Amino acid sequence: EVAPAANFIRNIVEADLAAGKHAQRHWAGQPGTAADHAAAPLDAAKLRTRFPPEPNGYLHFGHAKSILLNFGLAQQYGGRCHLRFDDTNPEKEDQEYVDSIIDAVKWLGCSWEKDGESNLYYASNYFDWMLQCAEALISAGHAYVDSQSADEMRTNRGTLTQPGKNSPFRDRSVAENIDLFKRMQAGEFADGQHILRAKIDMAAPNINLRDPAIYRIRHATHHNTGDKYCVYPMYTFAHPIEDALENITHSICTLEFEDQRPFYDWLLERLAEAGLLQRPLPQQIEFSRLNLTYVVLSKRKLIQLVDEKHVDGWDDPRMPTLVGARRRGYSADGFRLFMERVGVTKNDSLIDYVLFEDAMREVMNESDQRRIAVLDPVKLIIDNYPAGQVEECFAPNHPLHPELGQRSIPFSRELWIEGEDFMEVPSKGFRRLFPGNMARLRYGYVVECTGCDKDADGKVIAVHCNYLPETKSGTPGADSVKVKGNLHWVSAAHAYQAEIRLFERLFKVPAPGARREGDAPELERDFLDDLNPESKQTIVAQLEPCLKDAKPEERFQFERHGYFIADRIDSKDGQPVFNRAVTLKDSWGK
Ligand code: ATP
Ligand code: MG
Ligand code: MG
Secondary structure, X not given: OOOOOOOHHHHHHHXXXXXXXXXXXXXXXXXXXXXXXXXXXXXXXXXXXEEOOOOOOOOEHHHHHHHHHHHHXXXXXXXXXXXXXXXXXXXXXXXXXXXXXXXXXXXXXXXXXXXXXXXXXXXXHHHHHXXXXXXXXXXXXXXXXXXXXXXXXXXXXXXXXXXXXXXXXXXXXXXXXXXXXXXXXXOOOOOOOOEEEEOOOXXXXXXXXXXXXXXXXXXXXXXXXXXXXXXXXXXXXXXXXXXXXXXXXXXXXXXXXXXXXXXXXXXXXXXXXXXXXXXXXXXXXXEOOOOEOOOOOOHHHHHHHHHOOOOOOOOOOOOOXXXXXXXXXXXXXXXXXXXXXXXXXXXXXXXXXXXXXXXXXXXXXXXXXXXXXXXXXXXXXXXOOOOOOOEEEEEEOOOOOHHHOEEEXXXXXXXXXEHHHEOOOOOOOOOOEOOOOEXXXXXXXXXXXXEEEEOOOOOEEEEEEEEOHHHOOOOHHHHOOOXXXXXXXXXXXXXXXXXXXXXXXXXXXXXXXXXXXXXXXXXXXXXXXXXXXXXXEEEEEEEOHHHHHOOOOOEEEEOOOEEEEEXXXXXXXXXXXXXXXXXXXXXXXX
């Protein structure tokens, strides 16, 4: 359990709840008239947030911050959080993305359903309502059809230091505007021939208020509405209306929308004046987006990684997507802990990836059962142990949770141990196996190393030892011989041999593609040049026998190694393959 810490958004929410600011009518989720709203019962929730992805790609770690913030607030304050597909842009959207977003939000443990309300919405279901809003603006003299070319509009928009120029079409009559807008909807014009603009102020210091476009012509097929419409609302027009229609109280977005807030407020005020929306109106609040070292979160770059096959698809465990994270074996609770630690502020910052990994380790250390895996196997032969004999050893499933019990692992004459646990000539401080030294086979016996066999190239192919029969773990004689080294093992005759994928960071520098100190002024870096060529390694390992039965997405701590998950795609029944999510300790760069 992560205790929610104070942050500026929670402070706003608490103040608003205390003041009763958002006591409002309950809205069942379908566009209606203002009278419908007024007739609805009072909403008990009083807090409504939303996560509004555009279904044009896969969600990434940055989206997780927004998801956990919005759903987390709703949960903390007894409110509701809507999942809303902001699907107002026909060209780029697809059902595949809708499905993957639903899966990812669920995987993070967030639920939009509450008290029998589904709270799952599609902005495209409001298109008729948005057209009505646009016509109301025209009728009130707050919008006009502009027929300038895109170039003319750009030029006349002015700059940060120069005011814009009024369009020659700005003073069209209401009747003419209504007529043209109807004909735009009827499909009489080509894309770009006309555009509907809000009529605000071409000299406004905030460029976003210089008569922003609100409806454009696009003869395109939409994934939900098909060919029903050939005009589509601009995001900046659609979004506030979506929020208001859904009675969102706090519309939380990232900082780049700060300059849009005056238009957000302007639009909702005009529509409330026209009687189309009920007060209180939603309030937009901005926070800083998540930036992480060693990770790119730009959609363009993620697409490039996939399209150019630098990774094996969107769900490659090295991708900073939520489908990638799930396959990698990261934990949803780990995301929650990480985001809580990162906090919510208005300051842009770059978070160290180690913080992310540490949150994962902390959560998984608590949640994951222990198992034994030998990743770099070398035979250990116990010469004084009877051939063919098998006995049971017992290992606790979780040292922090004795209630999870223990399991039996077979012990026999030939075991697999890690190559690095034997040194023919020990380095200083080495305490595991070397000729003449004793060490404990964890959960088994103390053994004394007697030597090794080598192949023609001098490579160690087997290590020899004798065991001390009275020293078995869990028996009275266990402590009769004191040793300093301790190593893990699996019985060679019983081991489950499996493919394991070891992942490292996808990029080898903290800020992929960014200029570095000492770079020549003309040098432009490409983030692809910073890819880590060793980010994926596939090995064949020897695992304790019960891991053969691991189900897809079961995750374990492999003792001394890290946290591993049975891959949800490539595992077959009785033949799981494992992905390493994260090592036990941070060894990056060491
Ligand atoms: P695009 O606009 O190019 O589709 P996007 O990342 O903004 O990209 P959206 O689907 O619009 O994608 O994002 C949904 C929500 O996630 C938005 O509210 C957005 O502000 C938020 N979000 C996106 N990236 C981050 C980030 N890095 N940190 C926090 N929130 C983010
Ligand atoms: Mg998106
Ligand atoms: Mg966006």
